[in-house]
Amino acid sequence: MTRDPKEARVQARALRMLAARPRSAAELASALRRKGIEEPVVDRVVEWCGRLGYVDDDRFAEEYIRGRLARNPQGRRRLEQELLARGIPRDTVKRHLDRLAPQEEEDERCLAAARAGAVRYRDLAPEVRKRRLLGYLMRRGFTPETALRAVAQVDTDFRAD
Numbered sequence: 001m002t003r004d005p006k007e008a009r010v011q012a013r014a015l016r017m018l019a020a021r022p023r024s025a026a027e028l029a030s031a032l033r034r035k036g037i038e039e040p041v042v043d044r045v046v047e048w049c050g051r052l053g054y055v056d057d058d059r060f061a062e063e064y065i066r067g068r069l070a071r072n073p074q075g076r077r078r079l080e081q082e083l084l085a086r087g088i089p090r091d092t093v094k095r096h097l098d099r100l101a102p103q104e105e106e107d108e109r110c111l112a113a114a115r116a117g118a119v120r121y122r123d124l125a126p127e128v129r130k131r132r133l134l135g136y137l138m139r140r141g142f143t144p145e146t147a148l149r150a151v152a153q154v155d156t157d158f159r160a161d
Contacts, residue, residue, distance in 0.1 A: 010037055010045050018054050022063060025055045026087020061088050061096045069101060073113040076101055078141020107149065110142045114150035130155060
């Protein structure tokens with residue numbers, strides 16, 4: 001902690017924010033700025049949190065991707081957009097996506113999401129079901145090509161039942 005009482009209060013506020021939920025360095029800085037804290041103090045506090053290991057964009061990106069994939073299958077595009085919006089550098093995002101959500105497994109994730117999403121559309125006409133399922137998958141960040149393959153597979157499964 002610093003000897004400056006004002007900066008010490010900002011450090012304590014930053015630690016409370018980080019205790020509530022993990023944040024990227026950019027998110028923490030933005031949250032502190034919204035509280036009206038001056039830029040030099042924000043920079044010092046974010047750097048201080050990073051030195052102590054409370055803010056680590058690499059760890060944040062990894063945990064974020066793991067958590068999102070465990071709860072809800074999503075495409076790489078959506079994960080990338082969400083992490084970039086949280087201020088994670090593009091090269092960090094790409095490195096973690098390549099390791100944790102490889103492109104080769106995108107079809108499997110998309111098919112899992114399609115099967116989960118198809119349940120809510122099972123009573124609809126086939127064309128309506130396909131259209132809605134395609135939109136559902138694309139909103140989850142899957143490419144149109146990947147989503148179309150998954151919809152075709154799920155449609156085949158429906159016809160087989």
